[in-house]
Amino acid sequence: MATDLSRLFTVDGRLAVVVGGASGLGRASAAGLAAHGAEVVIADKDLAGAESTATELGARARSLDVGSAEDIARAAEAEAEAEILVVTPGINVRKRLADTTDEEFDRVIDVNLRGTFRLIREFGTRMHERGRGSIIVFSSFRAQFVEPGQGVYAATKAGVAQLARAAAAEFGPGGVRVNAVAPGPFETPLTEQIKDDPEWYSAYADKTALRRWGKPEEIVGTVLYLASDAGSYVTGGLHYVEGGWTAIDGRFEPRL
Template identity: 35%
Template sequence: MTAHPLFDIGGRTALVTGSSRGIGLALARGLAEAGCRVILNGRDGDRLAKAAAGLPGEVHTAVFDVTDGPSVTAGIAEAEERVGPLDILVNNAGMQLRAPLLEFADADWHRILDTNLTTAFLVGREAARRMTERGHGKIVNICSLQSEVVRPGIAPYAATKGALKMLTKGMCADWGPYGVQVNGLGPGYIETELTRPLVEDEEFSTWVRGRTPAGRWGRTEDLVGGLLFLASPAADFVGGQILYVDGGMTSVL
């Protein structure tokens, strides 16, 4: 049995920010396996090159700082000139800083805002300038379970992800009339290199498994199907939505 043509994204060009490891790399791999021409983005060229070498198909790298407006403008222009017009953008760059809110430093507040929210605005705006002129494009912002709910110690992170949810809806409102669909993918608790200390914390892991109807931590590959749907023609009439891939956690008390 062959896949339905609505899910065919072969030959399209996709840029994934923050994709040298973890969720970003897994999403890039999924796009590559689906036949996309993939551009990995990050600030460490050597790490990107190593990640690219492990992916199938046509994979490129684009080294630029997604928190810096001029760098984004130049980086997107160079990537499109070298690889081709972007059909798909995945705004994945992000970070986590944990601390009680009363102790959260000003510098850390601005750093997490810049990394989790401003990057999606800068890269999304630059990509959309080109996509809207061409009359088509897919933008997927990587939101979070914490776009909806929060635990003690991660209020600033949740604030950025909640804002990213609303930025996604705003992008949909502004760019949908020009043929660009903007949606979000909201991971739950996913096992990655960065979350390894939490996974190995038995008390926390027991809480995650008990709180999640699926009864386990998520795996990075669990996120790929949702991304491929949102990036495909199957989602041409889907806009401003957040698809939570969290094992059901947001649905239960």
């Protein structure tokens, strides 16, 4: 039977769990999936924020701390029919390596890398058993391009990209696709420190080809593509959404 191309980007009736969906890029991702027909669960440590977002989107909310193996296992069991998993949580400690404590290192690793690993493992295993599913984890353009003060964060996001590739290889035979999204400078709570510094904020905008920061809703197209049948032959990829930063980073414009 021929594919109905008009419905490639729909996710009607599919259960989508969006971890970190209370705010930022997670909230935008949840809104996009809900708008295209998914049954969405907003899973977040901030339960009040998750409930507020869920009410607005006509979704469900659940408390989930990505630092807790027990929370993740319970969520995966409760939402065992999930066909879409989006993992967005991330924290950053912007310090030079020499100034970063072991405790700060562990905290970033625990949320960004260990939490993502546990979510892939628990949800991916169940998807593999059912023979279908799409997992979308959030890496960062910092997985490739780093600057002073971003070392630990960058290391975790590079690790997330590699976890996605490994999971794509291991779960692929069971019909499960796994991809990583690499956002650039987006207006989210995670970037408040940068936005509060006008020089820093402007420098980041100037590093992109579009000469501006991204808006949260501009992540939706990539998430929907990877979650839906439009991306049915796409797995193991790192998908940049960074306004052209990687195309021009470090560019010098001579007088011509």
